[in-house]
Amino acid sequence: MVGRLAVPKTYKLYIGGKFPRSESGRTYEVLSKKGAFLANAALASRKDARDAVVAARAAFGGWSSATAYNRGQVLYRIAELLEGRRDQFVDELVSAEGLSRTAAVKQVDTAIDAWVWYAGWADKYVQVAGNGNAVSGPYFNLSTPEPTGVVAIVAPQSGGSLLGLVSVVAPAIVSGNTVVVVAQQSAPLSAISLSEVLATSDVPGGVVNILTGSPAEIAPWLAGHADVNALDLAGAGDLGWVDMQITAADTLKRVIAPEVGAPAPSLHRIVALTETKTVWHTKSLI
Amino acid sequence: MTPSAALAPAERALGLIGPDLTEKSLRLHLEGLSGIDAVGLEERAAALGTRSIKTTSKAWALDTIIRLVDLTTLEGADTDGKVRSLVAKAMNPDASDPTVPRVAAVCVYGDMVPTAVDALGSAHGDPDEGNISVAAVATAFPSGRASLAVKTLDTAEAVAAGADEIDMVIDRGAFLSGNYGLVFDQIVAVKEACRREDGSYAHLKVILETGELNTYDNVRRASWLAILAGGDFIKTSTGKVSPAATLPVTLLMLEVVRDWHRLTGERIGVKPAGGIRTSKDAIKYLVTVAETVGEEWLQPHLFRFGASSLLNDVLLQRQKLTTGRYSGPDYVTID
C-alpha cells in the first residue's frame, strides 16, 4: 500500500503580521544536518529589511503603550501556544539541527520557559530599574525605564535556533520594543514556525518581524537604518560586527555586543534596550 | 446669592465682563484666570530677592521706602498720645537728620482719625506732594465680621473725620465659600461710602488677607475681584494674621496689576503690609515692583508699605550710609 503523500510547508518571511515572500523573489535551500533538503526559505533582501523596519515602527506606538499587564499576558500566551505545538517544534529541530529527541525537547522546553520568565518581568522591570529620586527641592521626581523603540537583532547563529531566537526577542519586546530579527541562517525553519505561533497569538502584527536569509547581507542595512534605535548583535560575532557597530554610531544606536550561543535569561537584556526617563514636577500645597 | 442675581454695577466690571454682570458671570471670569504654579512663583520671587543694590541706588531706595511707608499703629491699646507720637515720627522720622523724607501716611483705627488729622495740621495732605495722608482701617477691621450697614457706617465716619484713605477688609468667609458676588457688592458699597460731600472719594485699599485666602490661585482671584469692584489699591494683609505680606504674594498681586494695566491702561496700587521689618526685605519689594510693573509704580499713590518697625531699620541703614559707620537702635526714636 502506498503511503499518503505529505504536504510540505512553505516557509516565508514574517513582516507586519503577514507572511510575504522576499520582494527579491530569492530563496535558499535549507538542509538538514545530514545534508537532506528540508525546504526553500526566503532569502530576505535589504528591501525586506526596510519593510520590516517600517512595520516595526508602525507597531511601536500601540505595543509600547499597551499596559504592562497586557504585554505580560501576551508573552505568556506565546508560551501557552508553543506548549501546544511542542511536538511540531521538537520534530522540526530534530530534522533541522540533527538533535536527539531529548535534546530537542530540552531546547523547546527551555524556550517555552524563557517566554514565561520574561512574561513575568513585564510589570516588574520598571520597578526594579526605575526609582523615585529625593531631589533637594519641592519637586516630584521619578525615573522610569521605557522601551527604546525599534530594535534590530541578529539572532544567535549557532546553538539552538529556536532557543536562540526566543532568548533575544523576548527580552526586547517585553518592555514594549518592536523588533526586526534575522534568524539563524542555517536553521531558519523553527523561526518561521514560531512566527506562525506569534501570528495566531495575541502579539500585534509588526511587533516581531522575522527575516530569514543571510545576516551578513541584511544586518549591515539594519545597522545603518536611521529609524532603528538599537542593535542587538547577539549572533553577529562572526559577521564583522565591529563594522556594524561603527555604522550604528551614525545615528547613535544602542548596541549590544555579540555573545556565544543563546543568551541566558537576564534582566540585563531587558534594561539594555530601555531608556530611562526622568520626570520632574513641582509640588506645592498652595 | 443666586447665580443670575445682578451685582452692583461697578464701572470696571461692566467694562470688562459686560452689562450682564451677575454672580455667574463674575465667577466665570475669576475661575477662568490662569493658574499659579506656587513653586515657580516662589522661585521667581527668590530670584528677585538676590538683586544686589549698591551706592546711589541704595541711597535712593532707602529714601523711597520711607516715602512709601504707611506708618501704622493698630492696637486695642492705642491712645491719643500714641497716635500723636506716631504722627510726630511720620513728619520727622529722624530727629538728627532733617534731610530724611516724610512717610506717605499714618494708618490708624477710624476713631483715631480726628487725632491724627489734628496732629498733622498743615502737613496733612497728598503724599505725592510731600504731605502726609491719614489712612483709616475700616469695615470691622481686622475680621470684617459685621453687617454691611456697620461696615459702611464705619467707613463713612472715618471719611467724614478726614481720612484720605480707607483700608477695608474683604469678607474672607464669603470668598472662601464661593460667594464672590457678596464680596464684590460689599466692596462696591464701601467704595460708595468713601464718597465725600464734594463728590470726591477717599482712596480705597482693599485688604485681601492673603494669609487666610491661603492659596495663590485665591489671591489672584481676589485681586481681580477687588480691582473689578473699584479698589484703588490691593493690600495683602491686616497684619493680624500670619503669614502677612510675603514677597511671592506681593509679586503675584503686582502681576495682576500689571495685567490690568496692559488691558486697560489704568494703574492700580499695591500695598504689602505686615512682616516687612528690615531695609533689606523692603528693597527686595522695590526691586520686585520695578521689574514687574516698572519704576513708575514707586510713588505713594501706587505703592505702599504697611509697616511700623521697618521705618527705624531704614533710618539705621540711612545713618550708616551717611556716616559710614554702623548705627544702633538707641540712635533712632522708638516711635
Add this chain to the structure above:
Amino acid sequence: MTEIVKPHRFLDYAPAPESTSILHLKKSYGLFIDGEFVKGHGKPFLTVAPATEEKIAEIANANSKDVDTAVAAARRAYDRTWSKLSGADRGKYLFRIARLVQERARELAVAESIDNGKPIKESRDVDVPLVAAWFFYYAGWADKLDYAGLGPNPRALGVAAQVIPWNFPLLMLAWKIAPALAAGNTVVIKPAETTPLSSLILAEIFQQAELPAGVVNIITGAGDTGQALVNHPDVNKVAFTGSTAVGRAIAKSVAGSGKKLTLELGGKAANIVFDDAPIDQAVEGIVNGIFFNQGHVCCAGSRLLVQENVHDEVVDRLKLRLSTLRLGDPLDKNTDIGAINSREQLERIRELSDIGEREGAERWTAPCVIPDKGFWFAPTIFTNVSTSSTIAREEIFGPVLSVLTFRTPAEAIAKANNTPYGLSAGIWSEKGSRILAVADQLRAGVIWANTFNRFDPASPFGGYKESGYGREGGRHGLAAYLQGASW
C-alpha cells in the same frame, strides 16, 4: 521735603561686582598628573575671559605622550591604591572634596565666571553648589554599591577617560569624577580648551583633600588631546559630554574595543506651553529654559511649542520679560545674561540666526546695550518658525528661541518628537492627567513639568536617540561606572 537724587534708572542699579580678590590665579598652569602639576609636551595655549577678551593664564597642552603618562598614573593608582581602599574610605575622600568645594565656593564661582563668561549669580547659586552636592551624593554611594540593585558583586571598570565641554566646566567635572571615584575607578579627564581654569583649582582641592596621587588626572588641551585619551588602549571606560558630531566619532572609535561608553550629547528640546498653563510661571520657565547660561545648555528649551490660541499672549509677555534681562559683566551680581563663551561659538550663533531670518522667521531682539569688548549676543526670539526651519532643527547653543505653534496635544507631541535628538522637554499645564500623558509620549530623557532646567545629583540625566546614551546622576549614573550593570 529734601531732594532725593534718583539714579538714572533704579533698575540700572549700581555696579555690584563680585570681588576677585578671593581668587589667586597663577600665571600658568601645568597638567595635573599623579598628584602634581607638571609641564605638558604640547604647545601651551592661553585661556581668555570671553567678557573682555583679556588673557587669564597660560595653560599646558597635553600631547599623546602626556596622555600616556596620565593614563599610566591612573592605572597605577587603580592597581596599587584606589582598588585596594574600602568603599568607606573612598567615600570619605569624596566627602572631603565636597566640603572643600563648599569652603572655596566663592573662589570657584569667580574663576568659573571669568573663564566661561556665565553670570556670577549662576556660577555662585547653581554650578558650584551642585558641584558640592554631586560629590556629597556619590560619596555616600561608595560603600553601598552592593545595595544599588545593579547586580551582584559590583566592581569598578578600571581607568575612566572623560572629556567634558565648556558650558558647565566645573559641574561637568563633578558629574564625571564623582560617580567614577565612588564606583572605584580612577580618572583621566580633559576639560574643554576654552574653560580649563576651574578644573585646575579643583586639582588644588584634590591636593588639599590628600586624594591619593593618580586617582584623578586632569589634562588640558584641545580636540587631539581628547582623541588620544579616549582612544588610549589602557582605558576601560569612556565618558563624553559635548556635541553629537564628536560623540558619534567617539562611538565609532571605541566600537569593538570593549570600553564602556556614556555619551551626553546635543539636544533641541521642546518646551510645550498649553493654553491652561500657569502663564507667568511658564514665561519664567521659557526664559530660564533658553536664556540660562546664555543658552549654552544641551538640554535648553530651544523650541517653544505654544498652543495657537495663546501664542500672541505668551510671546507678548515673553518680550516684556526679556526686556528686563540684564546683559553684561559676568561678575556683576545683577547680570542675567553673560558673555558667549568664545568667538567661534558667537559666530555660529550669528550664522544660524541669520539663516533663521533668511528662511522667513521673524526676529526680535531684546533691547540691551552690548559691551564694546568681548563676545555677546542679545536674547533673541524667532516667531513664525516652521518645523522645517533650520533654527527649529539644529542646535544653536545660544540665547536664541524658536517659537512654533500647535493646536492639539497630539500635534504638540508629534512636533516635540520630530527631531533626531531626545534629551529633554518641558510641559506647562495645570492639568495633571494631561501632563503625565504627554510626559509618557515624549521621547526624551528628562521631562520638566511646570519647571525647567532643574538639576540634582539624585536625578538621572541623559538622552534618547542622538542625544546620547547612559545616564548621569542618581543610581543610574553609578551604573555607568560598574561592570555588568546595564543601566
